[in-house]
Every structure is written in C-alpha cells, then in structure tokens.
Amino acid sequence: MTVPATNGASSNGNGHVDDHASAAGFSTKAIHVGSEPNAATGAVIPPISLSSTFAQDGIGNHKGYEYSRSGNPNRDSFERALAALEGGSRGLAFSSGSAVTATVLNSMPSGSHIVSVNDVYGGTYRYFTKVATVSQGIQTTFVEMDGAEADVSERVNAAIRKETSLVWIETPTNPTLRVVDIPLIVKLVRNHPNASKDIKIVVDNTFMSPWFQNPLAHGADLVMHSVTKYLNGHSDVVMGAAVLNDEAWADRLAFLQNSIGAIPSPFDCWLALRGLKTLALRMKAHGESALAIAQFLEAHPSVETVIYPGLPSHPGHQVARRQITKRAAAAGPTGENGAFAYGGMISFRIKSDPADDGPADKLLSNLNVFTLAESLGGVESLIELPSKMTHGSVALEDRIKIGIGHNLIRVSVGIEETADLIKDLERGIKAAGL
Numbered sequence: 001m002t003v004p005a006t007n008g009a010s011s012n013g014n015g016h017v018d019d020h021a022s023a024a025g026f027s028t029k030a031i032h033v034g035s036e037p038n039a040a041t042g043a044v045i046p047p048i049s050l051s052s053t054f055a056q057d058g059i060g061n062h063k064g065y066e067y068s069r070s071g072n073p074n075r076d077s078f079e080r081a082l083a084a085l086e087g088g089s090r091g092l093a094f095s096s097g098s099a100v101t102a103t104v105l106n107s108m109p110s111g112s113h114i115v116s117v118n119d120v121y122g123g124t125y126r127y128f129t130k131v132a133t134v135s136q137g138i139q140t141t142f143v144e145m146d147g148a149e150a151d152v153s154e155r156v157n158a159a160i161r162k163e164t165s166l167v168w169i170e171t172p173t174n175p176t177l178r179v180v181d182i183p184l185i186v187k188l189v190r191n192h193p194n195a196s197k198d199i200k201i202v203v204d205n206t207f208m209s210p211w212f213q214n215p216l217a218h219g220a221d222l223v224m225h226s227v228t229k230y231l232n233g234h235s236d237v238v239m240g241a242a243v244l245n246d247e248a249w250a251d252r253l254a255f256l257q258n259s260i261g262a263i264p265s266p267f268d269c270w271l272a273l274r275g276l277k278t279l280a281l282r283m284k285a286h287g288e289s290a291l292a293i294a295q296f297l298e299a300h301p302s303v304e305t306v307i308y309p310g311l312p313s314h315p316g317h318q319v320a321r322r323q324i325t326k327r328a329a330a331a332g333p334t335g336e337n338g339a340f341a342y343g344g345m346i347s348f349r350i351k352s353d354p355a356d357d358g359p360a361d362k363l364l365s366n367l368n369v370f371t372l373a374e375s376l377g378g379v380e381s382l383i384e385l386p387s388k389m390t391h392g393s394v395a396l397e398d399r400i401k402i403g404i405g406h407n408l409i410r411v412s413v414g415i416e417e418t419a420d421l422i423k424d425l426e427r428g429i430k431a432a433g434l
C-alpha cells in the first residue's frame with residue numbers, strides 16, 4: 001500500500017495554516033505549519049518516515065519523494081515550520097549547525113573573502129581558518145562589530161574588499177554576549193563602494209531563536225541555526241538549519257544539501273519539529289528567569305560584572321532593544337530601570353583573579369540544580385567555565401583580549417523554578433569563598 005506523503009502545501013487543508021504568508025501568530029505557525037493532519041490516516045502528528053526510498057507509480061512519477069537524502073517528509077515538515085517562524089520562503093535542515101556553515105561556505109566562490117564578527121562561534125572560526133582557507137582558498141577578516149557606530153563603520157568599511165562574498169554576523173556573541181547592530185552592518189555592506197552586489201549577509205541566530213530575533217526582517221540574506229540549542233530545546237538532538245528568501249541561493253544550497261549529504265535523520269527532524277511547538281513558551285520562560293537571575297547577580301557583592309544585553313548596564317542594551325522582535329518585547333517581562341528579557345544566556349565575572357581558576361572551580365562544583373556542561377538552549381540549566389571548557393582552545397592572549405579570564409562564568413538558564421536556580425547560585429558563590 002502506498003501512503004501519500006504529506007508534502008508541503010499539498011496537505012488536505014484540514015487544520016492547514018499557511019506558511020509565511022499567513023497572519024497567524026508565532027505559536028500558531030509553530031504548532032501547525034508542517035504538522036497538517038496526515039491525509040491517509042488522519043494522524044494529527046506526522047508519522048516518522050524512516051524509509052530511505054519511495055515507490056514510484058511509473059518511472060519518474062512519484063509523490064514528491066524519491067530517496068531520503070534528497071528529500072524526506074519529516075525534514076520538509078521541519079524546514080517549512082522553521083521558515084515560517086523566521087519569515088523566510090525556504091528552509092533547509094542539516095545534520096548539525098556546523099554542517100550549515102560548511103554547506104554555506106561551499107556555495108561561495110573559491111578565492112573569495114569573508115568578513116566575520118571577531119568572537120564568532122569556535123567551530124565557525126575553525127571552519128573559516130582551517131577548512132575553507134585550505135580547500136577553497138577563502139580568506140577571512142575578523143572584525144569587532146560592536147561598539148560606537150562610527151568605530152564599527154570604520155572597521156567594517158575597511159574590511160570589505162571587492163572579492164568579499166560573505167559577511168558573517170553572530171549576535172549576541174559567545175560567551176561575552178556582545179550585541180551586533182544587524183541593520184547597521186547591512187547598511188554598511190549594501191552602501192560600500194567596492195562591495196560586489198552578490199555579497200551575502202548571514203546571521204547565526206542560535207542564541208536568540210526566532211522568538212527574540214528575526215534577522216531576515218533586518219535585511220540579512222540568510223539566517224542559520226544550531227537546532228541543537230533552543231530550537232530543539234531538549235538537549236537530545238544535534239542538527240542545524242538555514243532559512244532564506246533568496247530563491248537562487250536556496251536552490252544552490254538545496255543542491256549542495258543533497259550533494260554533500262550532511263542531512264539530519266527523520267527522527268531528529270521529528271523531534272526538532274516537536275521542539276518548535278513549545279519554542280515560544282520555552283523562550284519566554286528562559287527570558288523571564290534569565291532576567292531575574294541577571295538582576296540577582298548584579299546585586300550580589302561577590303559578582304564583579306554581569307553580562308546580559310537586557311540589563312541597562314550592558315553596552316549593547318539600546319541595540320538589543322531595537323533589534324528584539326515586537327512580540328518578544330511585548331511579552332515581557334521588564335525589570336528595574338528598563339531592563340528586559342533578552343534570551344536565556346548570561347555571563348558573569350566573580351570578584352576573583354582572572355588568572356586563578358580556583359574560586360570558579362569551587363563555585364561550579366557546589367551546585368545542585370545547574371549541570372556543569374558545555375552547550376546551551378535546553379530546558380535544563382547549564383553552567384560552564386569558558387576559559388577551560390568551550391573556549392579552552394583559544395590562545396591565552398586572545399582570551400584575555402576578549403575578556404575570558406578564569407573568573408568568567410557562562411550560564412544557560414533553563415526553565416526550572418527561578419527561585420531554585422537563584423538559591424543554587426547563592427550556594428555556589430558562597431562556596432567560592434570570595
């Protein structure tokens with residue numbers, strides 16, 4: 001028996017929510033786009049299509065699927081749902097966030113040039129400097145993209161060359177949460193006298209998720225995600241995705257997705273689609289708790305600095321305010337002095353010698369609710385020491401330059417009870433003996 005595939009807009013219309021043209025709200029799209037009831041069985045949740053191949057009624061006469069690397073119903077469902085949330089016409093899913101980076105880079109001409117934010121995700125930095133440069137002769141200039149507008153303009157303008165094919169933004173950055181003004185970078189790139197008209201602007205939106213930030217609306221050409229983090233949200237899938245409106249580039253990336261083959265499994269796509277359905281609820285909870293914890297830390301006598309863009313003390317606070325989606329800003333909460341929820345990531349420095357990891361070590365080993373681990377974006381709270389964990393491979397002088405001493409701690413605030421998280425941090429800070 002052949003079970004018709006629920007493929008894109010060809011669903012039976014029962015409970016159908018238009019992808020991006022629809023005026024439906026965020027969670028309505030997250031729950032319905034890609035999850036239309038199965039035409040053959042009525043199943044409300046799409047079945048997992050594990051089949052690697054699909055029967056044809058005659059040569060070339062198929063129902064949209066031939067072979068699962070080229071296309072799979074679960075991957076389609078996830079891609080359509082995420083595209084709707086980011087406000088793009090095309091979504092493409094990959095086996096990891098890193099596979100998105102590799103595939104996007106493979107769509108760039110060899111011998112071309114990239115302008116990248118300086119403290120880009122470590123794996124992205126590694127791909128630019130140790131892979132793209134070797135296999136494609138692509139050179140990357142790393143630029144500090146936060147700070148006073150005149151300084152950012154001068155640095156970005158100086159970095160762009162006629163062979164620049166790609167500008168890579170990540171905001172906020174990791175782990176020092178610097179905020180890049182996306183519309184400013186877009187304006188600089190589009191107005192640059194030497195810039196090619198084909199230059200592409202990518203934003204890695206992993207830290208914010210589409211709930212808090214929609215880079216395509218600010219003029220970016222492509223938004224990429226490590227789905228591993230907030231989008232799936234339950235720390236049980238490694239996956240990546242890209243969303244864009246540029247049809248020609250999307251066709252090329254889809255071709256590379258199939259040719260390179262760094263595709264996610266149907267089960268991972270199914271899990272990640274399930275994750276998307278609660279994205280808004282989770283992000284609101286992450287944001288609300290993170291704001292409360294950031295304010296608690298800022299008031300703590302043993303804490304030197306708290307880095308959270310929603311706090312008025314953050315240098316990128318005003319840019320963050322302009323860049324946050326209207327729906328996230330409206331959903332609140334807001335705190336003292338105009339503080340607001342801006343994602344679930346916080347970094348803070350304790351009052352200890354940046355060259356001594358002893359106090360941070362004591363803090364991190366005296367927590368009961370937070371788990372000491374790398375990664376982020378799951379429902380459970382994680383905590384880590386970037387200088388020895390996620391950023392342990394960054395050269396000491398570079399670490400010092402970007403402010404990653406042994407007293408800098410990064411937190412991924414989960415959605416447990418806020419009071420339990422604060423109590424846990426209180427205990428840890430006490431144990432550090434500051």
Ligand SMILES: *Cc1c(COP(=O)(O)O)cnc(C)c1O
Nearest residue numbers: 096097098121204206226228239
């Ligand atoms: C984790 C991460 C990546 C890489 O994604 P993987 O799914 O681990 O390959 C890229 N960018 C950012 C900002 C990340 O946090």
